[in-house]
Amino acid sequence: xxxxxxxxxxxxxxxxxxxxxxxxxxxxxxxxxxxxxxxxxxxxxxxxxxxxxxxxxxxxxxxxxxxxxxxxxxxxxxxxxxxxxxxxxxxxxxxxxxxxxxxxxxxxxxxxxxxxxxxxxxxxxxxxxxxxxxxxxxxxxxxxxxxxxxxxxxxxxxxxxxxxxxxxxxxxxxxxxxxxxxxxxxxxxxxxxxxxxxxxxxxxxxxxxxxxxxxxxxxxxxxxxxxxxxxxxxxxxxxxxxxxxxxxxxxxxxxxxxxxxxxxxxxxxxxxxxxxxxxxxxxxxxxxxxxxxxxxxxxxxxxxxxxxxxxxxxxxxxxxxxxxxxxxxxxxxxxxxxxxxxxxxxxxxxxxxxxxxxxxxxxxxxxxxxxxxxxxxxxxxxxxxxxxxxxxxxxx
Numbered sequence: 001x002x003x004x005x006x007x008x009x010x011x012x013x014x015x016x017x018x019x020x021x022x023x024x025x026x027x028x029x030x031x032x033x034x035x036x037x038x039x040x041x042x043x044x045x046x047x048x049x050x051x052x053x054x055x056x057x058x059x060x061x062x063x064x065x066x067x068x069x070x071x072x073x074x075x076x077x078x079x080x081x082x083x084x085x086x087x088x089x090x091x092x093x094x095x096x097x098x099x100x101x102x103x104x105x106x107x108x109x110x111x112x113x114x115x116x117x118x119x120x121x122x123x124x125x126x127x128x129x130x131x132x133x134x135x136x137x138x139x140x141x142x143x144x145x146x147x148x149x150x151x152x153x154x155x156x157x158x159x160x161x162x163x164x165x166x167x168x169x170x171x172x173x174x175x176x177x178x179x180x181x182x183x184x185x186x187x188x189x190x191x192x193x194x195x196x197x198x199x200x201x202x203x204x205x206x207x208x209x210x211x212x213x214x215x216x217x218x219x220x221x222x223x224x225x226x227x228x229x230x231x232x233x234x235x236x237x238x239x240x241x242x243x244x245x246x247x248x249x250x251x252x253x254x255x256x257x258x259x260x261x262x263x264x265x266x267x268x269x270x271x272x273x274x275x276x277x278x279x280x281x282x283x284x285x286x287x288x289x290x291x292x293x294x295x296x297x298x299x300x301x302x303x304x305x306x307x308x309x310x311x312x313x314x315x316x317x318x319x320x321x322x323x324x325x326x327x328x329x330x331x332x333x334x335x336x337x338x339x340x341x342x343x344x345x346x347x348x349x350x351x352x353x354x355x356x357x358x359x360x361x362x363x364x365x366x367x368x369x370x371x372x373x374x375x376x377x378x379x380x381x382x383x384x385x386x387x388x389x390x391x392x393x394x395x396x
Contacts, residue, residue: 029367032396035079043079049146049395050074060383070095071152071391072145074114085122089133091115104198105259111195114164129169132194135255136169136185136209137162137242138290139277140320142224147366149226149286149324150358151373151389154338156318160292162244162273165189165205165255166196179216185209191246193255202268203247205255211240218281226288227334228281228326229365235282242275253314254294260301260311267301271313284326293317299346314349316342324358334358334373350380367395 026034031045053071058064073094080087091114093099099110117131134142140153141161153161167189174182190196191205213223215237219230223238244254248268251257260267277290294315301311318341324334336356342349358373370392377385 029364029395041083042081045076045078047076047078047396048074049076049393051145051391051393053151053389053391055387055389057388058386060385062383069097072098074098074146085120087119087121089115089117089119101193101195103259105192105201106195107197113195125173127171129171130167132164132166133169134164135162135187135189135205135207135244137207137244137273138275138292139224139238139240139279139288140290143226144224146393146395147225148371149288149322149332149334149360150336150356151371151391154290154320154322154336155340155352155354156290156292156320156338159314159316159340159342160253160273160275160294160318161256162205162207162254163256164194165191166194167205179214181211181213181217183209183211183213185211189255191249191255192251201259201266202250205244205246205249207242207244209240209242211238213238218279222281223279225366226286227324227332227360227362227366228284228286229362230281231284231326232281233283236280238279240275240277242273244273244275246271246273249296249313252311257314258311260309260313262301262309263303263305267309267311269299269313270297271295284328285323286326287323288320289322290320291317299343312347314342315346316340316349324360326362330362332358332360332362334360350382353378366393369393 031047033046035044050073051071054068056064056066075092075094077090078088092112093114099112101111102108113132115133117129117133120128122128138157138161140157141163167187169185169187172184176182187207189205190200191202192199215235218236219232222230246254247270249271250259250266250268252260254271254273272295274293280287296313296315299313299315301309303309318339320338322336324332326332338354340352354375354377356373356375358371360369360371362369372390375387
């Protein structure tokens with residue numbers, strides 16, 4: 001009911017102000033419509049996207065598990081307010097998966113808001129971001145789920161990403177020479193994930209990221225999009241490293257995972273996460289590599305009497321390698337190898353190796369596409385699994 005009221009309110013707002021504004025529509029995939037103030041002092045682009053997913057999993061000795069769902073459904077708003085130097089982005093999640101994770105720390109309410117951030121270009125190449133959005137962690141996570149090369153992100157991302165949080169980010173870039181671009185990002189966030197209303201229980205989360213683009217910028221921000229849809233005419237390379245320090249973290253995966261409760265409150269420990277990644281593109285060929293490593297001062301949540309609660313920080317590392325080639329017909333074949341090795345002496349979790357072969361048809365780039373992939377998951381001393389997925393994306 002709340003969601004219906006929100007959507008009704010948005011529609012009513014647009015209808016009420018339509019006569020006072022200039023409304024422009026563009027080609028498919030560039031937003032449902034664009035609103036421009038009569039004095040050009042503000043703009044708003046409205047977009048909608050949906051991912052429809054079918055999947056099936058076979059496990060040795062187990063019954064086949066099939067699933068059909070709306071994987072993602074997003075309503076997006078972006079533009080500028082007062083000045084083109086002050087931009088904003090708002091993204092709402094409409095599907096059950098988008099809103100999952102309600103808890104006492106989110107007022108036991110669905111988590112509708114994904115992004116709500118202001119971006120102020122206050123001086124030359126400096127930009128200040130304030131609000132809730134993705135932290136500058138691993139490249140695969142920052143790539144939008146709308147622009148993925150395969151059906152979904154890798155196991156490295158699901159085990160190690162630092163996702164979204166509320167705070168501020170200071171961003172800057174400069175050129176060493178005509179082509180060589182350097183980007184720097186510093187972030188300070190609450191440290192417990194998105195839509196938290198009760199906290200901050202632990203300390204704060206600090207993230208720094210450095211990116212090097214020795215051959216210049218990618219066409220169409222391609223260093224943060226899957227596949228080489230722009231078919232780079234010269235080789236392009238992006239190298240990145242991120243270091244994340246979550247002071248007195250209270251969750252099992254830095255700002256993600258579950259809260260570590262004890263008999264006296266919440267267990268706190270310092271958690272650090274290191275990411276290193278690379279993206280290369282040239283004439284339809286693309287390659288992405290990522291490495292992640294997480295450590296904790298004390299990974300075992302402990303009660304006041306020294307007994308263990310059972311909550312454990314998921315420390316360990318992971319490697320992800322992904323490549324693809326885009327044919328002239330806009331069919332693409334891709335492959336991915338992922339290894340996740342949590343510290344077995346601490347987590348008691350076996351190493352995982354996943355092999356994925358993907359096939360995509362880009363009808364209108366990432367805005368309208370069909371993707372399918374087949375994965376084989378090899379887990380030491382456990383039943384192996386085969387997973388098949390088919391997904392359709394449409395973005396207005």
